[in-house]
Amino acid sequence: MTPDGHGAPHAGWADVPYAIAAFVRKTFVIAELEARKLRHDPTELFMRAVQPTLWLLVFGQVFGKYRWHGEGSYLDFLAPGILAQSVLFIAIFYGITIIWERDLGLVHKMLVTPTPRSALVLGKALSAGVRAISQVVLIFIISLIVGVHINWNPLHLLAIVLIVVLGAACFSTFSLVIACLVKTRERFMGIGQLMTMPLFFASNAIYPIEIMPNWLKVVARVNPLTYQVDALRGLMVVGGVSHYSIALDLGMLLGITTVFVLLGSRLYRNVVG
Amino acid sequence: MPIIETTALTRRFADVLAVDDFNISVDEGEVFGLLGPNGAGKTTVIKMLVTLLVPTSGEAAVAGWSIRRGAAAVRRNVGYVPQMLSADGQLSGYENLLIFAKLYDIPRRERRQRINEALTFMGLGDVANSLVRTYSGGMIRRLEIAQSMLHHPRVLFLDEPTVGLDPSARRAVWERIAELQERLGMTIFLTTHMMEEADSLCRRVAIMHRGRVAALDTPAALKASLDREGATLDDVFIHYAGDSLAAVGGGSYRDTRRARRTARRLG
Ligand SMILES: Nc1ncnc2c1ncn2[C@@H]1O[C@H](COP(=O)(O)OP(=O)(O)OP(=O)(O)O)[C@@H](O)[C@H]1O
Ligand SMILES: [Mg+2]
Numbered sequence: 445m446t447p448d449g450h451g452a453p454h455a456g457w458a459d460v461p462y463a464i465a466a467f468v469r470k471t472f473v474i475a476e477l478e479a480r481k482l483r484h485d486p487t488e489l490f491m492r493a494v495q496p497t498l499w500l501l502v503f504g505q506v507f508g509k510y511r512w513h514g515e516g517s518y519l520d521f522l523a524p525g526i527l528a529q530s531v532l533f534i535a536i537f538y539g540i541t542i543i544w545e546r547d548l549g550l551v552h553k554m555l556v557t558p559t560p561r562s563a564l565v566l567g568k569a570l571s572a573g574v575r576a577i578s579q580v581v582l583i584f585i586i587s588l589i590v591g592v593h594i595n596w597n598p599l600h601l602l603a604i605v606l607i608v609v610l611g612a613a614c615f616s617t618f619s620l621v622i623a624c625l626v627k628t629r630e631r632f633m634g635i636g637q638l639m640t641m642p643l644f645f646a647s648n649a650i651y652p653i654e655i656m657p658n659w660l661k662v663v664a665r666v667n668p669l670t671y672q673v674d675a676l677r678g679l680m681v682v683g684g685v686s687h688y689s690i691a692l693d694l695g696m697l698l699g700i701t702t703v704f705v706l707l708g709s710r711l712y713r714n715v716v717g
Numbered sequence: 718m719p720i721i722e723t724t725a726l727t728r729r730f731a732d733v734l735a736v737d738d739f740n741i742s743v744d745e746g747e748v749f750g751l752l753g754p755n756g757a758g759k760t761t762v763i764k765m766l767v768t769l770l771v772p773t774s775g776e777a778a779v780a781g782w783s784i785r786r787g788a789a790a791v792r793r794n795v796g797y798v799p800q801m802l803s804a805d806g807q808l809s810g811y812e813n814l815l816i817f818a819k820l821y822d823i824p825r826r827e828r829r830q831r832i833n834e835a836l837t838f839m840g841l842g843d844v845a846n847s848l849v850r851t852y853s854g855g856m857i858r859r860l861e862i863a864q865s866m867l868h869h870p871r872v873l874f875l876d877e878p879t880v881g882l883d884p885s886a887r888r889a890v891w892e893r894i895a896e897l898q899e900r901l902g903m904t905i906f907l908t909t910h911m912m913e914e915a916d917s918l919c920r921r922v923a924i925m926h927r928g929r930v931a932a933l934d935t936p937a938a939l940k941a942s943l944d945r946e947g948a949t950l951d952d953v954f955i956h957y958a959g960d961s962l963a964a965v966g967g968g969s970y971r972d973t974r975r976a977r978r979t980a981r982r983l984g
Contacts, residue, residue: 466822473819480816481807484848549803553864556767556797557820558789716769 463560470559474567479574489578496530496579497586503650504590514652516593516683523592524676524684525649527583531576531608532643532669535615537636538572539623546627546715555713565617565708569701572616573609580608593682600679603690607679610697611672617704624711649673653687671696718781720745720872720904721766725775727928728761735761737928738775743921745871748898748905750915753925754958759908760800762925763874766906767797780871793821796865800876800908802857806850810841810860813849814867821868835863839893855886862893866903873897875907879914887911891918912950922950924957931957 482489500523508518545551554564587594619636626632646660647669653661664670675693678686686693721743728736736758743749751759764770766779768788777784780794804813814832823831836845839859849857858878865873878894879887895918897903909915915922916936923933932939932953939953 470820473816476819477805477808477816480812481805484807547801548805549799549801550805552764552769552799553797553803553817554820555769556792556795557817558792558822559820713769716764 467560467563470563471567471570474559474564475570475574478568478571482571482575489575489582492530492534492579493582493586495533496526496583499526499529500583500586500590500592507650516681517591519587519590519592520681520684521652521677522650523583523587523594524680525647525673527579527604527608527676527680528611528647528669528673529644529649530579530583531611531672532615533640534575534579535572535612536619536640536643537633538568538616539619539621540629540632540636542568542620542623542712542715543627543629543632551712552716555716561709561712562705564712565620565705566613568620569613569617569705570609572612576608576612577605580604595680595682595684604676604679607672607675607694607697610694610701611668614668614672614697614701614704617701617708620708621704621711624708624714627715643667643669647673648677668697668700718745719743720781721749721777721779721906723762723766723775723777726762726765726772726777727774728758728765728770729773734928736765736772739925739928739930741923741930741933743872743904743906745904746898746902747920748894748907748918750919750922751906751908751925752910752912752915752922752954752958753908753931757925757958758928759925760876763797763876763906763908766791767795767874768792793868794871796868796870796873798858798861798865798873798875798878800880802854802861802881804849804852804857804860804864806848809846809848810836810852810863811845813860814864817864818867823868831867835867836860838896839863840889853886855882855889858882858886858890859893862890862897866897866901869901870903872904872906875905877908877910879909879911887914894918912954916950924954926958 500519504519504522504526508522512518512521514521542551555561584594622635623632626635646663647667648664649669653664653670656664671688671693674686674688675690677684678690719742721741723739723741726736726739727734739758739762751762753759761770765772765784766777768784768791771785779791782790782794784791804810808816811832814835815828818828818832833842833845836842839862841856841860841863844852844856849860852860862875862878875894879890882890891914894905894907898905907918919936921933921935922939924931924939932942934942936950940948940950943952943956945952
């Protein structure tokens, strides 16, 4: 017998479009939740401006004068790398929010609502993307000040936002997967610290891959950050080139993110276990 | 047909048998209390019934759906308030409910009205737009109950709904729970360490000890069963679960730690 009108557990093919619509809707509800929190307290975003400013202002100026043999100015080379870096830093610790929310019982309540796990994960990923967009604005301002030759083509700007959101989604779901596995904030922070610098230095963010030793080249080529930087380099500055082509960069980021979202959806419940 | 029925429900964590061959049946529309010492397994039972944990063995049906095979349908039919205070401090009371209204697919045109109804019912109409960070413990608990009843679930699970509340806040929560049951005929499944609470609210209670049901009946019948003049529910509890010191599990420590964190983050 079927109790009246309160949802059926067996989904047939006819329900697929409905399920997809529900998935998309719920994903945006989760992103809305995060955006509302940010609206109540945006100070976090401004704190994030400090680090990239230092990189561009201090490292960029000094390193550029010391030994830069590439084409164009070193600052033009560096700015897309620093944008990708600050997106990485915003996203890579994002997983800790689910450990907090677990401790608060919020994850428990979310999991008891009829929301697909994948929507919970992707919603979080999108909201990391929203935070990351704020970094685009910040870093464009800093770049203008230090004299980076920014490409103002509106299509490029749009593509930059897309790449940045995707990059943030990629690293934040990676972070979420780690959080679901380690389950405590102490272990998570430890692992987070451990991974951030290698991800950053084993990429093309602050120097070209060509000058790396061979073993590091291999690491850099499987590092999603490399593809994000590569795309941004082709888009952000006048005369910028992307080595791998923007299509490949986009494909890599999309593919890796999808894998992390699927993994995260499977592991999400672990965190309350 | 009972609205909750468990058969040989069992859950093991590594070497701890948290819930062990647990059998109960709850009637539609009753307030049912689950009592038991720290670590008895109460929270674990609730987590299984709301589909947060999968049983190691055994079965349970909630609102006619198996918690194993019909988890999605179970979720549509239940509301759940976890043991720790768990509203989002960074959002307003209204926003906390709005997000849940959307997650429960409450149609746009009904949302505002349902949310306002729930907030008013819980006595939170005036603070709806304040950040939850500024709420007292009692207000957060009432907000959580408002949040869990928005979609008119058939069963409401409340895990220690009055823990940490002062006497008047506690009384306010009791009144709301009683009214939910009377006015909407909602089934309410709660756990508590307060015998007074169980005595005044629950039609029937089960006393849980080391993962099993040690006794189950109406409070009056349980008291009568002791065969002692003027026996209270406290006496019943001690009679059935009295050697509780031996059964103290990690659960109590973990929960205290969580409660402190909650206080820190919200405060
Ligand atoms: N995730 C977990 N991992 C390992 N052990 C667990 C886990 N959750 C609960 N336990 C153990 O299972 C037992 C029952 O715990 P549970 O939280 O269900 O008790 P409880 O009756 O709710 O206690 P309290 O009154 O303190 O809330 C305890 O021994 C606890 O340590
Ligand atoms: Mg408990």
